[in-house]
Amino acid sequence: MFSKGLKKLMEKQKFSSAEIEKMLETGIFDPSYEVLFPEANERANKILLKAKITNPTFPGKSC
Amino acid sequence: MQKPSYPYHQLKPTRYFFISTGQQNIEKVVDFMPSPFIGVLNLAFGDLSEDGTISDIVHSNNGDILKVMATVVNIVKHFTACYPHYKILFTGSTRERTLLYARILKMYYHEFSEDFIIKGVIEKTEEEVLFDCQNPYLYKEFIIQKIL
Numbered sequence: 001m002f003s004k005g006l007k008k009l010m011e012k013q014k015f016s017s018a019e020i021e022k023m024l025e026t027g028i029f030d031p032s033y034e035v036l037f038p039e040a041n042e043r044a045n046k047i048l049l050k051a052k053i054t055n056p057t058f059p060g061k062s063c
Numbered sequence: 064m065q066k067p068s069y070p071y072h073q074l075k076p077t078r079y080f081f082i083s084t085g086q087q088n089i090e091k092v093v094d095f096m097p098s099p100f101i102g103v104l105n106l107a108f109g110d111l112s113e114d115g116t117i118s119d120i121v122h123s124n125n126g127d128i129l130k131v132m133a134t135v136v137n138i139v140k141h142f143t144a145c146y147p148h149y150k151i152l153f154t155g156s157t158r159e160r161t162l163l164y165a166r167i168l169k170m171y172y173h174e175f176s177e178d179f180i181i182k183g184v185i186e187k188t189e190e191e192v193l194f195d196c197q198n199p200y201l202y203k204e205f206i207i208q209k210i211l
Binding site: 003004005006007008009010011012013015017020021023024027028029033035036037039040041043044045047048049050051 | 074075076077078080090092094096097098099100101102103105107109111112113114115117119120146149152153154156184189190191203204
């Protein structure tokens with residue numbers, strides 16, 4: 001049984017699981033991909049852009 | 064983290080849900096979000112409200128923080144088992160929360176380090192270093208990657 005909040009959350013999701021899996025496999029997210037925590041993402045990205053992070057390894061592989 | 068945890072559901076490949084049943088029932092969402100770098104995802108989690116929005120700022124004080132954190136760790140393990148090449152970044156919504164995450168990482172370092180390379184961004188220098196549970200650094204952000 002879905003709660004009200006969960007129902008609303010599910011309604012907001014515009015990409016299917018298959019589409020998201022594809023994005024994860026390529027590492028490239030659609031620019032309109034809905035970020036659930038925009039403030040948290042912005043906060044983390046700010047630190048990430050300033051920090052001297054070593055290059056990530058890629059490509060990813062799904063299950 | 065071999066602690067009691069909550070069962071969780073994967074709503075989408077990047078999105079998970081569980082219910083914290085402490086003093087009250089609180090629905091939680093964990094989300095892996097794209098960052099400006101390919102191969103790096105930001106991890107966030109927070110409380111789901113009735114209108115479908117999520118907040119990572121609210122202090123729910125539900126009396127089950129360790130169980131909630133153990134659940135988030137299990138979710139990270141599940142996600143990184145599927146996508147092991149991604150680096151996962153996380154930071155607290157407040158400095159206090161970032162300090163709390165650092166304490167948890169220190170407490171369970173020996174267990175986490177079996178599965179993950181753990182790094183931190185030092186608050187003062189913005190440098191990314193290997194997380195060391197013995198050192199006194201204050202961190203701004205943590206980066207974990209599954210050991211392949």
